[in-house]
Every structure is written in structure tokens, then in C-alpha cells.
Amino acid sequence: MTDLADATKLAEGFEPADEPRWRAIAEKALKGAPFERLVSKTADGVPLAPLYREADIATAADPAGLPGHAPFVRGLSAQRDAALPWHIRQAFAHPDPEVTNAEILTDLDRGVSSIELQIDPEGARGVAIRSAADFDLALAGVHADLAPVALDAGRHGLWAAELLRTRLKGLAAGATAFNIDPIGALMREGAMGANDIAAAAKFALTAREALPEATMLRVDARPAHEAGATEAQELAAALSTGVTYLRALTDVGVKIDDASGALLFTLAIGPDVLIEAAKLRALRLCWARVMEASGASEAARGARTHAVTSRRMMTQRDSWSNILRGTAACFAGAVGGADAITVLPLTDALGLPTAFARRVARNTQITLMEESHLGAVADPAGGAWFVEKLTQDLAQAAWAKFQALEAAGGIVAALTSGALQKDIAAARAAREKAFATRRQSVTGVTDFPLLDERKPETVSVDVRAIVARRGALQAPTPSADVKAEPLTDVRWSAPFEALRDRADAANPRPAVFFANLGTLADFSARSNFARNLFGAGGVDALTPETAYEHHAAICAAWAATGSPAAVLCGTDARYAEEAADAARALKAAGCTHVVLAGKPANEAALRAAGVDQFIFAGQDALEALGALHKALSVR
Numbered sequence: 023m024t025d026l027a028d029a030t031k032l033a034e035g036f037e038p039a040d041e042p043r044w045r046a047i048a049e050k051a052l053k054g055a056p057f058e059r060l061v062s063k064t065a066d067g068v069p070l071a072p073l074y075r076e077a078d079i080a081t082a083a084d085p086a087g088l089p090g091h092a093p094f095v096r097g098l099s100a101q102r103d104a105a106l107p108w109h110i111r112q113a114f115a116h117p118d119p120e121v122t123n124a125e126i127l128t129d130l131d132r133g134v135s136s137i138e139l140q141i142d143p144e145g146a147r148g149v150a151i152r153s154a155a156d157f158d159l160a161l162a163g164v165h166a167d168l169a170p171v172a173l174d175a176g177r178h179g180l181w182a183a184e185l186l187r188t189r190l191k192g193l194a195a196g197a198t199a200f201n202i203d204p205i206g207a208l209m210r211e212g213a214m215g216a217n218d219i220a221a222a223a224k225f226a227l228t229a230r231e232a233l234p235e236a237t238m239l240r241v242d243a244r245p246a247h248e249a250g251a252t253e254a255q256e257l258a259a260a261l262s263t264g265v266t267y268l269r270a271l272t273d274v275g276v277k278i279d280d281a282s283g284a285l286l287f288t289l290a291i292g293p294d295v296l297i298e299a300a301k302l303r304a305l306r307l308c309w310a311r312v313m314e315a316s317g318a319s320e321a322a323r324g325a326r327t328h329a330v331t332s333r334r335m336m337t338q339r340d341s342w343s344n345i346l347r348g349t350a351a352c353f354a355g356a357v358g359g360a361d362a363i364t365v366l367p368l369t370d371a372l373g374l375p376t377a378f379a380r381r382v383a384r385n386t387q388i389t390l391m392e393e394s395h396l397g398a399v400a401d402p403a404g405g406a407w408f409v410e411k412l413t414q415d416l417a418q419a420a421w422a423k424f425q426a427l428e429a430a431g432g433i434v435a436a437l438t439s440g441a442l443q444k445d446i447a448a449a450r451a452a453r454e455k456a457f458a459t460r461r462q463s464v465t466g467v468t469d470f471p472l473l474d475e476r477k478p479e480t481v482s483v484d485v486r487a488i489v490a491r492r493g494a495l496q497a498p499t500p501s502a503d504v505k506a507e508p509l510t511d512v513r514w515s516a517p518f519e520a521l522r523d524r525a526d527a528a529n530p531r532p533a534v535f536f537a538n539l540g541t542l543a544d545f546s547a548r549s550n551f552a553r554n555l556f557g558a559g560g561v562d563a564l565t566p567e568t569a570y571e572h573h574a575a576i577c578a579a580w581a582a583t584g585s586p587a588a589v590l591c592g593t594d595a596r597y598a599e600e601a602a603d604a605a606r607a608l609k610a611a612g613c614t615h616v617v618l619a620g621k622p623a624n625e626a627a628l629r630a631a632g633v634d635q636f637i638f639a640g641q642d643a644l645e646a647l648g649a650l651h652k653a654l655s656v657r
Contacts, residue, residue: 041075048072064297065252065449068415074407079414086303086410089400092320093310095303095413096401097359107397108355109136109197109362110387111172111328116374116481117145117488119160126161129380130169133388136197136362137164141175141182143495145485148174152489153496157185166190172199172328172362177207177214177500180221183238187229196235199286199328199362200225205263207500208437209245212508215501223270226284230276237286237326239267246442247290248333249509250450253301257420259442260287261308262433264325268316279322282313287325292332293350295357297412299403302327302358304416308424329355330364336371337515339522340466340475344368349386356396357403363387371513373480437506450512457514458644467515468643471522471557473531518558521647524656525560532654533562534617535580537608539592539600541569548619549591555637556589559647561654573604577611587615587653590633597622602631615653 037043049057060072071078079085087093090100102108112134116122126137139160140148151157161171166189175182179202186200202225204218215221226238243251243260251259264285271281287305291298306325313323331351336344348365355363365383367375375383390396403409427436436442456462463469525532534556538545546567553563564583570576580588588608590601597620605616609632618628621638634653637646 041073044073064416065453066254066416066419068254068412068419070412071408074411076407078407078411085414086307086401086404089404092314092323094306094324095310096404097306098324098326098361100400102397102400104398106135107391108360109170110134110384110391111136111138111362111364112380112384113138113140113174113330113364113366114160115140115142115148117142117148117150117483117485119149119151119156119492122149122160123162123164125377125380127163128377129384130164132381133384134169136170136172138172138174138199138364139182141173141178143178143489143497145489147176150485150489150492151182152492152494154185154188156492157182158189161189166195166198167193170195170197170199173201175201177204177211178497179203179207180218180225181497183225183229187225187233190233195233198233198236199240200229200236200238201240201286201288202226202238203240203242205266205433205437206240206242206245208434208504208506209242209259209509212506213500213502214504216503218501219266219270220274223267223274223276226271227274227276230280230284235283238284239271240286240288241267242288244288244290244330244333245509246446248511249443249446250334250453250512251446252449253297253304253416254419254423255446255449256289257301257305257308257416258423258427259433260289260305261312261420261424262427262436264309265312265428266432266434268312278313278316278318282309282318282322282324283326285326286328288328288330289360290332290334291329291351291355291358291360292335293347293354295350295354296403296406296409297416298351298354299358300409300412300416302329302355302360303401303403303409303413304420306359307413307417308421311421327360328362328364329358329360331355331366333366333370334512334514335464336366336513337464337467338371338513338519339515340472341368341372341478343466344370345382345386346465348383349390352386352390353396356390359401369478369480372477374483376479376481379478379480434504438504440507443507443509446509453514454512454517455642458517458642459640460643461640462514464515464518467518467522468558469554471554471560473557473560473562517644518647521558521644521651522560524651528654528656531560531562532651532656533564533583533585534650534654535564535583535585535588535613536566536568537576537580537588537590537604538565538567538569539590539596539604542567544593544596545569545591548593551639552589552591552617552619552637555643555646556650558643559650561647561650573600573607576604577607577613580608580613581611586613586655587617587650588613589617589619589637591619594620594622597628598624601628601633605632608632615650617650 086095089096142148183200309325310323367379
């Protein structure tokens with residue numbers, strides 16, 4: 023074994039790290055561009071610098087504290103459970119309770135440690151549980167004291183919670199999550215009862231004696247996230263919801279030190295590992311501050327967290343890439359210290375998962391837990407100055423938005439007035455524009471599309487027949503005294519996928535001929551750009567790598583394809599020499615739509631010569647592809 027002293031000799035001859043010297047080298051590499059070019063920003067405008075040092079956390083004491091101690095930024099425990107550092111919580115939503123039960127038992131046998139039962143009596147968004155018998159059927163054979171059960175029942179949350187409480191009578195099912203969430207129902211479904219929050223708090227008061235370790239109410243930031251909210255907006259919505267439930271709990275007699283333990287914070291986690299990990303840490307930091315201000319003791323200021331992989335990042339096209347997105351998001355949840363994690367199946371945007379899709383979802387967690395050992399230490403991101411600084415910055419941004427929500431009357435008032443929906447819609451529009459212009463990308467959809475992809479299988483069901491077999495609904499009709507405009511889910515890839523669907527419906531598939539100018543070295547860069555862009559709209563590329571000796575050869579090759587359109591690809595110098603003549607030749611040969619890849623200075627002259635459309639980096643790709651579809655008669 024090499025002695026440490028010998029190993030350090032490898033560093034001999036190198037100058038000590040020096041930040042000013044590094045910055046000088048970086049500025050030299052920028053070739054006159056400002057250093058700020060290296061600084062990007064989150065959706066909230068939080069700067070992301072290229073380098074972080076200890077000086078970026080300019081406080082005398084460590085603001086993150088120690089793992090297992092207030093403010094619990096670094097997790098609720100000083101040492102994570104070596105055998106199960108977080109709960110592998112799989113969600114089940116097949117409409118048939120009997121099928122759901124079979125799926126649950128299979129997955130529990132193969133590594134899942136906790137289940138979440140998604141309930142919808144109508145079977146559209148979950149299991150068609152319409153009676154206590156249906157509930158018992160779905161959970162038959164499930165030992166809730168060994169495999170904790172969580173619920174997701176929307177406006178039927180209190181009814182489902184009572185069914186679960188009855189089933190758990192006499193069991194020490196500590197990690198049960200009843201997940202009653204009237205505010206979440208208001209955000210998702212646009213309605214809740216005026217007394218729903220108080221009723222949920224009363225349930226918590228009576229249920230906690232038998233199940234003191236269970237969580238009763240869910241604080242769900244996912245509706246805001248899935249509608250397009252920024253990280254700070256998500257956290258602010260969670261904090262304001264949490265405070266509303268906190269007040270309701272203390273109003274019915276729950277002590278402040280017990281109230282936080284009755285709540286489960288659920289966050290959606292996207293594919294940006296460090297931002298999402300920092301978001302989880304920032305939530306715990308902010309909630310500890312809320313509990314401190316509420317008079318809770320230090321030990322009672324922690325927030326239990328459940329991370330669920332983001333739905334807005336999921337794609338219908340190249341959906342195999344969702345495995346990578348889910349893995350990155352799960353990694354973020356584990357590094358960020360989530361107490362339970364749910365990885366959505368790769369087919370989430372397509373339909374109900376097969377056994378294979380469920381297996382991939384659970385094995386993603388098992389691999390990260392047992393082979394990558396992400397739970398072997400508490401807070402593996404702790405001490406990384408970037409994560410520590412970003413945690414602080416996100417917490418500050420979220421706290422400002424939280425204070426604004428509270429000043430306006432709280433989360434319910436912000437929803438009923440439409441103020442929160444308006445704020446989230448603005449953030450959503452800005453992010454949608456970034457994807458439309460491809461400043462942000464979705465691999466396999468906006469970039470590097472695979473036109474001949476093989477889609478994974480999903481499960482088909484007859485929901486009406488399943489619901490009819492379950493009989494009459496025995497749940498009470500939910501009240502709808504409080505109403506608001508529901509938040510609408512978004513998937514960033516959806517507009518591009520709509521173009522792909524239209525192109526796939528055409529027969530034959532629309533295609534564009536590549537009229538390349540010069541040699542491969544001349545046209546390859548723009549040819550690849552055009553091919554990638556066209557593919558994002560489901561349009562095929564004809565001869566994208568072929569060089570032609572003259573314009574007559576281009577026109578002859580174009581005529582042989584039968585495509586009504588051609589794209590000119592080459593260098594700016596080639597365009598200055600040949601583009602106008604090439605466009606005129608193509609139009610004379612009968613080409614009805616000529617595209618040029620690039621944004622040359624002589625655009626007016628080229629349009630006069632017959633160029634109909636220009637494609638270039640930074641333009642609205644959806645508009646450009648829509649115009650191309652129209653020219654190709656794609657309806």
C-alpha cells in the first residue's frame with residue numbers, strides 16, 4: 023500500500039490553488055467577454071457562480087448546523103439508518119383494487135418498503151375505491167406495521183383516512199402517512215369544504231394518541247411545481263400551507279411541539295441534482311424558522327419530507343430517457359435528505375405502468391441505496407460551498423415570497439383570489455419560452471429526437487367497467503364551499519410532442535431535402551442543427567450529409583425526393599456566394615418552400631431570391647416548426 027507521504031509527492035511542482043489566478047485564467051479564456059457570462063441564474067434569479075469558496079458563507083457559525091440538530095438543514099437524524107436510510111415509497115393507481123393489491127404485494131416482495139395508495143372513486147386518477155370493502159381489498163395482505171401505508175385521496179382525504187385508521191386499530195404503524203390535504207385539493211381540483219381544514223386537524227388530534235409517529239396532514243408543494251412554479255414559489259406555497267395547518271392543529275389543542283410531527287412535506291424533485299437537493303435543505307431551514315417563531319423547542323422544529331420525482335420533466339417521446347431523469351431526481355432526493363422517495367415509472371406520461379416500468383422505478387432507488395450507498399452518511403452534500411450557498415439563497419428567496427403570501431391572507435386567500443395562480447402562470451410562461459427557444463432543452467424531444475423510436479408498453483384498462491363492478495359510492499359527497507381556479511399541470515415537452523404527433527399522423531412522414539453548399543466541412547454544422555430542429559417537429563431529413571458539385575445536381579437530387587421543401591446549409595461565406603442563386607434554381611425547379619439555416623445579414627436579398635424561411639439558434643422553435651408544418655401541408 024502506498025504511504026500517504028509518498029502519495030502527496032504527486033502534487034509537487036504545482037503552485038498552490040489561488041482564486042485570483044484562477045479568475046485571471048478564466049477571463050483570458052473568455053476572450054474579452056465579461057466574467058458574468060459564467061454566472062447563470064435559477065428561475066428565481068438566484069445567481070449560480072462557476073466557483074464557490076468558504077467566504078461565500080459569510081457567517082461566524084455554520085448556518086446549516088449539525089445533522090439531527092436544529093435547524094435540521096442537514097437532516098432529521100445525526101445518523102441515517104444503515105439498512106433503510108429512506109423509505110422506498112411506490113405509488114399505486116391502477117383503477118381495479120384487486121389488480122392494485124397484486125401489484126402492491128409483488129412490489130413489497132421485491133424491495134419496496136412503503137406504499138402510497140392513490141384513490142379516486144371514479145378511477146380516472148387512482149384506484150376506484152368506493153367502499154370500505156374496496157379499501158380492504160386493495161390492502162389485503164399488507165402488514166402496515168412493517169410496510170407503512172400512505173394515502174393520496176384528494177377531496178376524499180378525510181374519508182380515506184378514517185378507513186385507514188379503522189384498519190390500523192391496534193397496530194403500531196409508526197410511519198403511516200394519512201396525508202389529509204384540503205389545500206392540496208383546492209390547488210388541484212379547485213374546491214374544498216369551508217370546514218375541511220378544521221376537520222383534518224380534529225382527526226389529527228384524535229388519531230395521534232394511537233399513532234404518535236404517524237403524519238396526519240400533507241403539505242404538498244407538487245401542485246405548484248407541476249403548474250410551472252419556481253423553486254422559491256414551491257417552497258413559499260409549502261410554508262404557507264404548513265402554517266395554515268399549524269394554526270388549525272394548535273386551535274384544536276395540539277401542542278406546538280407535537281404539531282410539526284403531524285405534517286408531511288411533499289416536494290417534487292426535478293433532474294438538476296444540486297438545485298433540487300438544496301431545495302429540500304432550504305425547506306427544512308425555513309420550516310425550522312417558522313417553528314422557532316411559533317415557540318417550538320429546538321428538538322421539535324424538524325420537517326419530515328417526501329420527495330416525488332417531477333411529472334413536468336417526464337416525456338411521452340423518447341420516454342426511455344425518463345429513466346435517467348428519474349435517477350437524477352432520486353439522487354437529488356437522497357442527497358437532500360428526504361425521508362421517503364417516490365420514483366415515478368418511466369411511462370408516467372403515457373399511461374399506467376407495466377410490471378417492468380414499476381420494477382425499473384423501484385430498482386432505481388434500490389441501486390442508489392444499496393450499490394451507490396447514498397444513505398451511508400448524513401447530508402452527503404454538506405460542506406460543498408455551492409450547495410450551502412444555494413441552500414441559503416433559495417431559503418431567502420422563498421421566505422420573501424412566503425411573507426408576501428402571508429401578508430395577503432395566506433395560501434387559501436391567494437388561491438381564491440387567483441393571485442398565486444397568476445404568479446405561477448408568469449413563471450410558467452417564462453420557462454415555456456425558454457424551452458420554445460431551446461435555451462433550455464429536453465433530451466430526446468427538443469434536442470436529439472429519435473423519429474423511429476420504440477415506445478414502452480403501458481397497461482390499458484376499461485375504467486367504466488371497473489367502476490361499475492365496484493358498485494355505489496359509499497363516500498360522503500365532498501363539500502365545495504371554497505372554490506378557486508385549479509392549477510393546471512404542465513409538461514415542458516408537450517408542445518413539441520404535439521408537433522411530433524401531427525407529423526406522425528401524416529402519410530408519408532413529412533421530410534425536407536438538404537441542399538448542402540460546399541464541402542462537408544462547410545455545411546455539417548448547420549446541417550446538423552437543421553436536422554436536429556426538424557426532428558423536434560417530427561420532420562425527417564433527406565440527404566443531410568451529401569455534398570453536391572453544382573446547383574443543377576442539387577435540383578436534380580431534390581426532384582428525386584418528392585419533397586416540397588429544401589433547406590440550404592453552408593457557411594456565411596458560401597451563402598454570400600451561392601445562396602441566392604441556389605434558392606432561385608430550386609424555385610425554378612418547382613420547390614415551393616426554401617429554408618436557409620442561419621441568420622445572414624442579407625436576409626432581404628435572399629428573400630427576394632426565393633428563401634421563404636430562416637432557421638437559427640435562439641428563435642422560437644415552435645413557431646418555426648409550425649410554419650414548416652404548414653408549408654409541408656401537415657394538418
